[in-house]
Amino acid sequence: MFNSSDIHTVTDFSRKPAEHIKRLNESKRPEILTVNGKAAVVVQDAESYEKMAELAQYAESIQSIRQALEEEGRSLGEFSKSFEETHGIQR
Helix, strand or coil: CCCHHHEEEHHHHHHCHHHHHHHHHHHCCCEEEEECCEEEEEECCHHHHHHHHHHHHHHHHHHHHHHHHHHCCCCHHHHHHHHHHHCCCCC
16 A cells, blocks of 8 residues: 655655645655654545545445444345335346
8 A cells, every 4th residue: 555655754744845745746645754763644635535534434334324234134235135126226
């Protein structure tokens, strides 16, 4: 997921923020910033962050639906099949 070119020191980031921001916006790849050789924070461009947050929210929604269905004794697959049959949806 990360390349060695994605790892930078916090000091380098603070000395050349415009360079890092330009690279983040162009590459759409996050950077790992290190302190004393250890990963401290991850930074990324706003557009990529928003997309990641939306995907995480979607995954949490699906997980909540699965959990609710399992509590009723049904799987998501069973529900989907039944829903499609009831509403005439064909794949």
